[in-house]
Amino acid sequence: MPKYIWLLAIATTVNVTGASFLWPLNTIYMHNELGKSLAFAGFILMFNQGASIAGNMIGGMLYDKISAYKTIIIGMSVAFSGSAIMIFFHSIIPYSILLVLIGFGAGMTWPVMFAMAGSVWPEGGRRAFNAIYVAQNLGVALGASLGGYIASISFNYIFVANAVLFGVFLVIVLMTFKQMDKERDPQMHTSVFEQNTAIKNKTAFTALLILCGGLLVCWIAYSQWQSTIASYTQDIGIGLEQYSMLWAINGFLIVLGQPLLKLITDRVTSTKKQIYLGNTIIILAFSITMFAEAFTLFAVSMAILTIGEMIVWPAIPTLANELAPRGRAGFYQGIVNSVGAAGRMVGPLLGGLIVDIYNIQLLFFVLLGLLVIPYFTTYLYDRRLTEK
Template identity: 25%
Template sequence: MRKNLGVLLVGMLVNMGIGLIMPITTLYLHNQLQQKLVIAGNVLLAFSLAMVLGNLLGGWLFDNWRIKQTHYLGGAIVGLNLLLLFLFPLWPWYALFATGYGWGLGILNSAVNGYIALCQKHTPNLFTQEYWLANLGMGLATFLSGVLYAVNIRWVFGVAFLLFLLALIIIKVVFQEIKPAVDQANSKFSWRQFALLPLKFWFICCLLVIIWLGYEQWNSNVSVYMLQKGISVQKYSFLFTISTCEIVLFQPLLGIFFRPTFKNEKWRILLGSGFFAVSYLSLLHATVYPQFVLGITLLSLGDILTLTTTPATLNRFATDQNRATIQALGSTAGSLGRAVGPLFGGALIELSGFDLTFLILFAVHLLMVLLGSFILRTKSDR
């Protein structure tokens, strides 16, 4: 980890920037700016869609332009919008600047992931280490967000700006312009190459959409479900503290039980998806707090196994000409799931209720596990 500490710190700082702002967005829009919850949901949707576009643009620029300049571009857009949010935290400017923030964040995030993908060739567990630090940073930032918000909303944006500024300084000092291998230097990258990517790659992307679509129910609609059962908002928030602690404590054990091979990564992805499935099944007829603790624990195990593994697995399908774009497609799949998750879940709950919604999520995840056991099969499995 020491050799790549600068790279890992940048990933952590970027995630801390996300963790500072996103948890208080709905609260601030509804309570201080007097906007309806549906308006707050649309702002978050615009943020997620802008991040999708930023991911794709950042991946393309990283692979076809210059590495450090792509980071600077994303960081500059993020910094500008954070300064504008600091100066004008008012409606409707908040929606506009939050969307711009998402766009810059997508560019910066895909560039960071692309750089990690290049370094990961020499450090097989680098993505796992980055995900561990990112979760640690996210947990710290989520706690800090509430503290700063209680003082003044401008403190949230100011501290986030300083975090991204520090990330850019580390990028300036530590990151390098990595040239492609000699035998690939003259090969021109084209988007048509993605039509030639194997079904395994596209299946993992589809699985990420499904996983994040379900994951967002925990971030949105599960809170309503718990309140209906008479469980407080504070206890709902504490679930994510439990989840962060579980991920930070148990994720380092992955390297002990799973060597970094495609076969092991496949089983980690499928086993984790199974835990995601069972987490929704555990919510059926849940009435007491320990049942929700069990559910978030199962979700954390799915997170540890699957979401730490997919970036490294996707990187196996990349060349030095398209590593950032490959990672951007994976990030885009996750962003799409996050974007439509709250709206999809809300509509499904309105039509069929919570229990049937959780049952449907369980069935869809289980179906993806069964499909994945065939699609991700390797020669050594036969």
């Protein structure tokens, strides 16, 4: 990989490690430590992800209009400020407000990181986006595995660790990203459209929205592991350290499982077929989770879920990059990241309401029904492109 991809990957790992001290434990902290209901926790996380959506869209547009360097500096300055204040004020009201602030600031960075990966290594294709995805999950593994242990001592240390790592990421950006930003091609695209006409742009954008409909459903389901399933594990006697270990399994398996992923993608060369396969594996994982009552079965389910997401998650920004017209790569990646944030926004609230009113078993049946939708969106998204 080019040196700039390595730089983006290292910075991503630091950033996500800091974030992963906090996000897997948000629901547990609000529900188990502060005594709030699952629906209330989901409501706060909805605002957090709503702010992330706004950050994704603004970050993507600023990438196209000004520069990657300035956009990341603005976003991470906001996120770092929020995390630093949270060290001293984390009762429910300031905690909720600061989560929204952090969501907005951190949200600005992600479309920029993915767009930069495609810009500095356009010939890398899926590999460029997969490098950022692997770096993200290495950060998840490190942050989650350490976070559970730290939280078992004191939640106060979690807030300190979160702020320190955000600060380190900001320093890395200040010291190294300016030169990389100068060398990127702001008009980079790998679009199937060589002419930037209004009709073709509209068709590509419609295709992106259809594709993202399936991504939204996947994230609604996936977000339950950070909210309702997280709280459920605590209710049945699985401790914080073991729950955090599930995310460590997730992150390390993604990093160590890249040879397996290459084996799959070498044989299943169609990106659409990769999404079909990945979605099927995700459905299998949730089917197993329905019956899990001990840590071992949760770990097996998480391992299967991880294989599914390894196949699906990098495929979507890759297709978005292919669809993007000239000079719109940042905006299209902002859409993808916003849809993921929307799933994380709706998921905890929807799941919390279902579990509070009914039970977690009904939630699993609802999720399995929803996960049928990505088959249709993946099949349909490029029909009009083919016709054009």
